Structures are given as structure tokens and as C-alpha cells.
Amino acid sequence: MYVRMTFFQVKEGKMDALRDLYNREVIPAHKNHKGIRFVHLLECLTNGNEGISVTAWDTKADHDAYEASGDYGSLLSRFNEMFVAAPTLKSYEVTASSEPILLRIF
Numbered sequence: 032m033y034v035r036m037t038f039f040q041v042k043e044g045k046m047d048a049l050r051d052l053y054n055r056e057v058i059p060a061h062k063n064h065k066g067i068r069f070v071h072l073l074e075c076l077t078n079g080n081e082g083i084s085v086t087a088w089d090t091k092a093d094h095d096a097y098e099a100s101g102d103y104g105s106l107l108s109r110f111n112e113m114f115v116a117a118p119t120l121k122s123y124e125v126t127a128s129s130e131p132i133l134l135r136i137f
Contacts (some may be wrong), residue, residue: 066093
């Protein structure tokens with residue numbers, strides 16, 4: 032699995048607007064991409080102006096196809112006026128993980 036993380040800081044009082052736009056634009060835009068596992072918006076508990084957008088992809092090819100699609104830049108441009116500075120994008124390969132434990136009820 033491959034994960035992309037965009038680290039950002041928003042201007043004071045802009046997190047609610049960012050969250051609303053994220054739910055309306057970012058999450059639906061990813062549904063049409065092959066290999067998407069999830070899209071999450073993380074908001075910092077200790078600094079309400081910091082956040083991370085996280086997406087996970089089944090394969091490196093799926094990750095790379097999204098990278099090449101231009102959708103990231105298009106979506107990011109919708110948020111630019113909310114950011115204090117340009118966000119930082121980093122990509123990672125998941126090399127260790129724990130799958131959820133499913134309980135069986137008899």
C-alpha cells in the first residue's frame with residue numbers, strides 16, 4: 032500500500048471552510064480513481080490550524096497514475112487562499128501494518 036500525505040497550515044478561522052470544501056470536493060474526486068483505499072482529513076488536536084490530508088493506494092502504479100492525472104494540483108488550487116504557506120506533499124510505502132481484528136459472535 033502507498034500513502035500520500037499533504038501537510039498544511041490554514042489561516043486563523045479557516046479550518047471549518049477547509050473541512051467543508053474537502054468533504055464536497057476532495058473525497059468525491061477520489062472515488063473515480065483506481066486503487067484508492069481511503070481519503071482522510073486529519074485535524075491537529077493541539078493546533079486547530081494544522082492538518083494533514085491522507086490518501087492510500089493499493090499499488091504504486093495506482094499511486095503514480097493519480098500523481099500523473101493532475102487531479103492533485105487541480106484540487107489543491109481550490110484551497111490556496113486558505114493556506115498560510117504552500118503545503119508539503121510526501122509519499123510513503125507502507126512496510127508494516129496491522130489489519131483490523133474481526134470478532135465472530137457465535
